[in-house]
Amino acid sequence: MDRSALRDAPWVVAAGIIVMFAAPLILNFYTLTLLVIYGMLALSLGLIWGFGGILCFGQAAFYGLGAYAYAISAANIGESTVPMLLAIAIPFVFAFLLGAMMFYGRLTDVYMGVITLVVTLIFFRFMNTTAGPEYQIGQARLGGYNGIPGYQTLNVPGDASAYIWDESLYYTCFVILLVVYVLVRLLLASPFGRIAVAIRENENRVELMGYDARLRKSVLFAIGGGIAGLAGALYASWAEIVTPGLFSLGQSAEIIIWCIVGGLGTLVGPVLGAAVLGYLKFALGQQTAVDNVLVMGLILVVVVLVLPRGVVPSLISAFRHSSRRREPGGRRRRGPRGVRADG
Amino acid sequence: MADVVLETRNLTMRFGGVTAVDNVNFKLRRGELRCLIGPNGAGKTTFFRCLTGILKPTHGEVFIDDVETTGWDPQYVARMGIGIKTQVPSVMDGLSVRENIWLSAYRLSGAREADRIAAEVIERLGLGDIARSTVGRLAHGERQRVELGIVVAARPWLVLLDEPAAGMTGEEVERMVDIIHEINRDAALIIVEHDMQFIRSIAAQITVFSQGAVLMEDTVEAVMSDQRVRDVYLGKRG
Secondary structure, rough: OOOOHHOHHHHHHHHHHHHHHHHHHOOOOOHHHHHHHHHHHHHHEEEHHHHHOOOOOOOOHHHHHHHHHHHHHHHOOOOOHHHHHHHHHHHHHHHHHHHHHHHHHOHHHHHHHHHHHHHHHHHHHHHHHHOOOEEOOEEEEHHHHEEOOOOOOOOOOOOOOOOOHHHHHHHHHHHHHHHHHHHHHHHOOOOOHHHHHHHHOHHHHHHHOOOOOHHHHHHHHHHHHHHHHHOOOOOHHHOOOOOOHHHHHHHHHHHHHHHHHHOOOOOHHHHHHHHHHHHHHHHHOOOOOHHHHHHHHHHHHHHHHOOOOOOHHHHEEHHHHHHHOOOHHHOOOOOOOOOOOOO | OOOOEEEEEEEEEOOOOOEEEEEEEEEOOOOEEEEEEEOOOOOHHHHHHHHHHOOOOOOOEEEOEEEOOOOHHHHHHHOEEEEOOOOOOOOOOOOEEHHHHHHHHHHOHHHHHHHHHHHHHHHHHHOHHHHHOHHHHHHHHHHHHHHHHHHHHHHOOEEEOOOOOOOOOHHHHHHHHHHHHHHHHOOOEEEEEEHHHHHHOOOOOEEEEOOOOEEEEHHHHHHHHHHHHHHHHHHOOO
16 A cells, blocks of 8 residues: 555545535535536546546446436435445446456557447437337336436445435535545555556566456446445436436536546546536526536536646646745755655 | 477568568577677667557568467566666656555555555666655656666566666766666566677677668677677678
């Protein structure tokens, strides 16, 4: 375990707790909950893309799969604990199999992007065609483009009547996000995480060291899928309906934009990118003067041109640069540090 | 363990109509230090890549410690205890020097032992001053040493080095010679090189490649004085 890679994690968690309590002073719980869920979804891609170097255009597939797995199992079981676990496990297993197929097939970035995108679109098309009565799993009808409504939403484990909603759902989602963040930081500081970063840096060298890079990439991809599935389950509980739109092209593209704008190579960057852009989309959706897709596109273009590494890594660099200049005599610290699981 | 630790039988590698390695039969004995030399395009690096699994040979077999490894992926070749250094420094640019070496040691040793091995290798290769530096920001010679550190940290019994002294300063080359002799105490080595001065200083047995085939195998002195080798290097025809 590389403890130095965890130096700033307590500060990030402390800042997160402050934001958790301060944010409701500005926005309502309903909107905030969605932004937190988006943050978790972005974190899942930020992990596999930013630290594993795996560009996945289809993170929405795992998100949607998690949401549908939750909705179908909750409709059948009538309690949310097992459905939550299934919503993590099913995308995890699916992502592992998909990842293993791609990585053992030695597919490179572009082809991986195409395959993950195609898988997402297959889900989208398929779920849209499930309106007929034959598409029923237990008591849950898939419902085609109308989706699945009316299932059991999140409850206190073991007590199906103790619903977690509104304010308590917001705090629950935020705490889960913080826990996932800490777990991912621990993972990245562990030898597995450092090898994952090494694979991103030079996969051939890692294999020449004798590591099975393909297996490790498959596992990392699966972990990202599991986190996206968890975000999907929380979304299903928040929205109280799941529809094929979760698998849409727009949803897939948005996750990538959140990560690019927030900044890859950090975990906080994608989360903040998702929260800020998610809110912007929400705010823009309430007016008709400007098309919000245009505004999103403009933001992406400006960030890519002005801050190509994304907002958070640029801020971290600027902060480190200024703190070095503030040292006595403006001396530089000896030797730059290696890439860390910053933020 | 067998006396012959590495052997190729009729090893051939073709790229379309070009035969880069042509029916090469080669043997390396335990503890031996062997240099592969030859002019550009002689097939040394292609031969090296077939040994390491980076390339899958078109024909022929590779045996490492009596186990046929023909067509194996590099990771499985490496797991046999083979250290491989490629022509262009292959390192993890975004990680620190220490992490690069530590990760190599960790695969076999576990975290605590890897800490000790990494510290020892860093000391041995004179990388202490830059141990915390990001490898991507280092000079070429330093990167070469980092890659060598990665190789050494895995405690290999057979080491394959492709142009270890390329792009190094005179002082760095001298240090590299010492390091190679030190590695050779515990491991057999194959070194692909075309710097004759460097080869003379490590005083290895030599295999000369020409047009994908083995031209001759002998000592440095015999190779240096052979007219065929001179012709090959100077490009004499007929």
